[in-house]
Amino acid sequence: MNQSPHVLAAEFPPGVESFEFGSLIPGLAGTMWETAFTKVTLLVWLSVAILIVLFVSAYRKPQLVPTKGQWMAESVYGLVRDGIAKDIIGPQGARFAPYLTTMFVFILLNNFWGIFPFAQISPNSHIAFPIVLALFTYVLYIAVGVKKKGVGTYIKDSIWVSGAPLWVQPILVPIELFQVILLRPATLAIRLFANMFAGHMILLVFTLGGVALWESANIGLKVVAFGSWGMAIVMTLFELFILILQAYVFTLLTATYLQSSVSSEH
Template identity: 40%
Template sequence: MIPLALPAATNESEGFIAPTIDDLHLPEILPWGAHYGEGFGKQMLLVLLSVALISWFLVAASRRRQMVPGKFQFLGEYSYNFVRNSVGKDLIGEKDFKPFVPVLVSLFFFILVNNLFGSIPFLQLPTTSHVGTAYALAGFVYIMWIALGIRTHGIGYFKVAVVPSGVPKAFIVPVVIIEIVSTFLVRPLTHSLRLFATMLAGHMIIALAASGSAFLLTQTSGAMPVLGVLTMAGGVGMYLFEIFIQVLQAYVFVLLTAVYIQGSISEAH
């Protein structure tokens, strides 16, 4: 599930050394700059690989369209229709959703593939576990829904966004302050950190389970090897659960994107 180079001690005298975040990331492929993380590394390479894989899949799924779809066509059409109808149409509305289907589908596939990289042997790195990737995705969505709000309502969008209808005048000031903070400050942070933190935590749990299993299985005293087998079984369960979370987080990110778009183009807050 994870690289075997994790720093689990191999004898009882040393004790178990838990893996750290640095142990999960390889050195830069093309380093530049004075500090770690400034070069072209595995995370950047996987992002480019995801774009290539998604492009290949979508082309392959749509190249030979048939009345009775093959495996690629069925998977492509099912995924597209799921995002189009269950996210775009249901949340944005039948009247307005069509222009936003391409961006929703693109975000879903991109996040899904980059999340699933964390469960693929030898790749074993969800690129969204790097906070920069999550910030970039959430930042793009943040700029998009603000721009859509201004295009729909003009500069009056900011009033629509922070002044809910029906609020008594006595409460208008505190409500506006709360809305400004929650809408324009907290929303983009939670949108990005939800994805980043979930992927990082899941990856660390799997790494800990794998390194702990490797340590326990190499011990010869008492019930250590038996505990190692149990830990490994638990790690496999967490690995399967992490795949579910990776898919779910791609859906949640796109779902919230559709909610933010709908809020920007709707007539009332």
């Protein structure tokens, strides 16, 4: 019999099991498809739907004097295009602005679920989603570099450190190769995952900790419960800042990697 998190909080601290959800489709519990469509999956699809509706409705009938929706969409796109794409990549950055904007908004929406009432879990707190996003970036900057420079030149520019003495290259080349092939996508995924995972865990600790204290027979602990819930509110506001920052950092690093692919310098 499944017990609610509030009941379990009085006996067990939150752990990895707090990130596990059963299927939302009746009849799949206990089968191999139990995790095929969970709460986390639903939140991802909601993010996709919101993203599509936001931009399609904003640009379906653009007006000279923009509506609120058009103004919002244009502001986000302009921020990413001018503040990230062109600023980091250069004049060629404008052609990557649609991808970077989509990436930024999609990550932001998924992160936002972590503090949204009744959702209260970011899909990016599951490592699989940041890995897929990082792989998209990985494939894109590799493809862009190969298309612009050719396979041989791109590999050479990526792993050969110009200006370094020849005798140092045997040491530097494996390091650069490891960085381009594995470290870049890994750090992208792990940074986003770790921040969202930690944020959700902290909110659980203060929220469910307050519940556990409130259920105590000790009057003093009941008073302390309000302090725990107050910290949950403070950390929620802090998490709002973190989730915006992580979406920005992911997009910024993606632009940086794209810049290294289109640039003639290493």
